[in-house]
Amino acid sequence: MKFFIDTADIAEIQDLATTGMVDGVTTNPSLVAKSGRDFKQVVAEICEIVPGPVSAEVTATDADAMIAEGLKLCEIAPNVTVKVPLTWDGLKACRALSDDGRMVNVTLCFSANQALLAAKAGASFISPFIGRLDDINLDGLELITEIREIYDNYDFDTEILAASIRTVNHVSECAKIGADVATAPPSIIRKLIEHPLTDKGLEAFLADWEKTGQKIL
Ligand code: G3P
Secondary structure: OOEEEOOOHHHHHHHOOOOOOEEEEEHHHHHHHHOOOHHHHHHHHHHOOOOEEEEEOOOOOOOOHHHHHHHHOOOOOOOOEEEEEHHHHHHHHHHHHHHHOOEEEEEEEOOHHHHHHHHHHHOOOOEHHHHHHHHHOHHHHHHHHHHHHHHHHHHHOEOOOEEEOOOOOHHHHHOOOOOOOEEOOOOHHHHHHOOHHHHHHOOOOOOOOHOOOOOOO
């Protein structure tokens, strides 16, 4: 499973990129607003750090304007993925941009039918928002399972990009269900490694090694 980082925070991206595990980055207007920085400049900087797909979202709401914005964003770097919302206009823009050879991430997906439409519109990625479904007492992970089944039934190439991930268990469950990508905030990515028995075991190994008085180098 690929890991994308869901942030517009350059320092966080730079730091996590050193693990070699960052396959891409997703941003959205809310994350850009949180960064307080110029959108296109931030996207350019992210694209320099991470060679994989970097999602940058259009803000127009009609198809022609979305296409124009998408093409403008694609001028920033070859790894820009145009993010469009799951509306009819967004799907029309998705088809046009995809036919033009651009990567498109269709976002704000909350149902299997929406995901089916995005795949038929040629989306490179579909972004089901797990956490926001859980927020309203629905089952975000169940949606990932449904989309996996539908995409496999018809051999759609669209990658399932699980988004709105709020917990470490969301990540492991998405991996079990077969999501192609998980995009998560830096705080969740950092927590994936945590286990008290790892910390305790390492502490004991180091204490015993200290007693030997030996050095490897
Ligand atoms: O990738 C989408 C993500 O940014 C939304 O997350 O936590 O705002 O639902 P959240």
